[in-house]
Amino acid sequence: MGRRGIFLGLLLVHILVISVADTQKENLYIWPMPVSVSHGQHTLYLSNEFELKTDGSKYSDASGILRDGFSSILKIIKGDHVIEDAPRFGSYLVIKGIHVVILSPSDELQHGVNETYRLSVPVDGNPIYAHVEAQTVYGALHALQTFSQLCYFGFETRVIEVPQAPWTIFDQPRFSYRGLLIDTSRHFLPLPVIKKVIDSMTYAKLNVLHWHIVDTQSFPLEIPSYPRLYAQRRGIHVLAELDVPGHAESWGIGYPSIWPSENCRQPLDVSNDFTFKLIDAILSDFSKVFKYRFVHLGGDEVDTSCWTFTPHVSDWLKKRGLNESGAYQYFVLKAQQIALSHGYEIINWEETFNNFGSKLNPKTVVHNWLGGGVAQKVVAAGLRCIVSNQDKWYLDHLDATWEGFYSNEPLANITKPEEQALVIGGEVCTWGEHIDGSDIEQTIWPRAAAAAERLWTPYHNLAKNSSEVTARLANFRCLLNQRGVAAAPLAGPGRVAPLEPGSCYKQ
């Protein structure tokens, strides 16, 4: 059959359209699963001069975000393989490049930025181009990530193959906040490690790096702008946390006067104006660097008992007619006002809601962590919520399984649409007591990916039984390994070594 014959054959090919309910059973290895996917049965080959084309785009890419995204993805697709020339397959089977059309000229990365994209890989065209249409460059970056998961190095053909073409994919996230917490207070995390965490987040379409910078143990803060800029270029918001008034003992190493006393080093001294001046100064610095709509003010695990044992604090409480819990509320609300004055909305851990929810500023997002069932109370009270219940979504809990990460539903028992809308998303947390540059990757992955699908994929596309997605998640874990990310096997608890010899896809 001559070239024309094959060409016509391709045009007439029967295109398998996968209904969403079928996505788990199908031979489809995209993680997280998009809103809708249809595909065919043909294999195309990537040109060795695979290129980015942007004609018709309203986005100028002056900052190079799209170009960088494209070259990163191309690097990931090619891996370290020795790739031969694709054109020997005949140009009618070769994808020449990807044509990206972005409708918005702005690349401001703000909460709720439009992340929608359409991706298609046709089997015709002379030459063939993949097509992306997105409202913003951040949607386009997601499209490139998805495209990278359609590509495989062919060990026999020695070129990059795109099987199951033609592809038509529409996609957008279920939740706008899809977070991962890292903790640089308990252990230093070198910059290359943080950058790799950020890159790996983009593979799973997570989009908020919650940076727990400061805690009891250390105050490694210099308001560094470099990681934030790096993250933003990849579509990742950086949520900076200043956890007050507890978890803050380390502040007093530099400023001992904000310790109530030598024996009462936290919570910070509520009676000292300097405490709030310092918070104000830090948040002022934050606001110059961390441009996300939110700042995290902590507020968790505050044991106020030593305030009452410290004479000058106790006197101050008496003068104001405040008991311990009133003073805790006073501190949190005052810190909220400072954050608001710097243009931030606030995220606070759930204890603030549990203790004085009705007093919290309406711009507060309550960050659940203690257990399940909190979100429904928060949204019933009209506040927004982020879900991180520790029994399911704490990555440092090694006994929390990927199945538990997958099946943890943020909207459980929340039925009213207006209340559902108040759950802005969820976050998996990598508290750093036992985590440093030596073990963070396998603590995070693959379990964070299980949560990432829960946060990205429409509810009706999610597997009701996590066993339906085991093979696809294993595939994603192997993909992470191929990209140099040390994702652990699925079998067993978190951060586990492989149990026995065998294929990555079965571990």
Added chain:
Amino acid sequence: MGRRGIFLGLLLVHILVISVADTQKENLYIWPMPVSVSHGQHTLYLSNEFELKTDGSKYSDASGILRDGFSSILKIIKGDHVIEDAPRFGSYLVIKGIHVVILSPSDELQHGVNETYRLSVPVDGNPIYAHVEAQTVYGALHALQTFSQLCYFGFETRVIEVPQAPWTIFDQPRFSYRGLLIDTSRHFLPLPVIKKVIDSMTYAKLNVLHWHIVDTQSFPLEIPSYPRLYAQRRGIHVLAELDVPGHAESWGIGYPSIWPSENCRQPLDVSNDFTFKLIDAILSDFSKVFKYRFVHLGGDEVDTSCWTFTPHVSDWLKKRGLNESGAYQYFVLKAQQIALSHGYEIINWEETFNNFGSKLNPKTVVHNWLGGGVAQKVVAAGLRCIVSNQDKWYLDHLDATWEGFYSNEPLANITKPEEQALVIGGEVCTWGEHIDGSDIEQTIWPRAAAAAERLWTPYHNLAKNSSEVTARLANFRCLLNQRGVAAAPLAGPGRVAPLEPGSCYKQ
């Protein structure tokens, strides 16, 4: 004081000369410790245009090994830090570049290649250059690695600092074979992972990657030249292993006729000519790609009992008048002859020596693994030896501590110089039953580094008590983390998570 005044001051500065015996106590953080080190008390700063100068070198660097090595090292030194302009410190404190003089025009990487180097960082010169003199480019690469360990990012100055200058270092390895085994048969190791292992080996001056490619579980062999070429450019020999006649069941998936029978799948069929034809074909392919002087032919853990239960093999044995152990010897020696015919010298696991040592070809290197005390017997028999006793130097033995790795002496009880010379080195082994891309880095490091110093540093410079080097090894481990290598904490067994919050340097 004007510029001239400081300049003279620097010239007259008292230079601390560290005697070798003092190296463990001194504030010296080089790993592995060089042959001799002297240094001063001044801090210099790296120019932002730090450059490589090669005038006077006899090495043309046509293949770019030195240029690549220089740019890799510069990247490592700079890390991801945001570095400011050094010249503001006054050019008399700024190191403008490194001047590398290589005496040999050849960059052939063969066993025993000269790895000697001299490195100096003077405090005078206008401008100041660091100096390297080496016989070969591979010695120069070691010098660059050592130089990188003299450099620190100054968090206050925001430039790369070289404290304790001036430096004068002379260095050469104690053993020419300093190996690390990886096992891609039990688990697939993606290329980026292997490349990172190779890069991290160069940090510790290990120089042989022993690649256990094929085993019972899989035969993932395509004679790929890419990793070997990558390794060679970094001064790393690749020792390919074809383990016969045991550990070879997987061969029969493609070639069932070399299984003695369905129920006797290994050892390979000693009675079948095709077995040896296949070995010959593979070694012929090996010889085109793996240019190291040695090939590893395995020979370990051979259970020959099923040969006697298999009628045609049993008949063949009878015809030849061979018992099981005679047939094992026949197989090994025949494989040796094939390897010799392809220009290789041979490495065999110690069972071959233990069973018929006097019959081994004199070009055999015996690879110890079962336990201590073997090397002395091997060298007494006039053969060469590599030490890998599993109780101390198997990295997959997680209960083997870094202290044990450090103190394992390859020349224990070998006193005659001519016998000592037959111990060509040692190797640490990362058998892959429980190791894949998710945990290999922390299984290897930092324990492999402890062995690396044993294999590099002159005996009289080694700590008699490993506790003397704890701080320096912890420093090296943190350096690995900063370079993005997931080296585990020192405290506890192998591949352990950090026990508690705290500084990397204390874990």
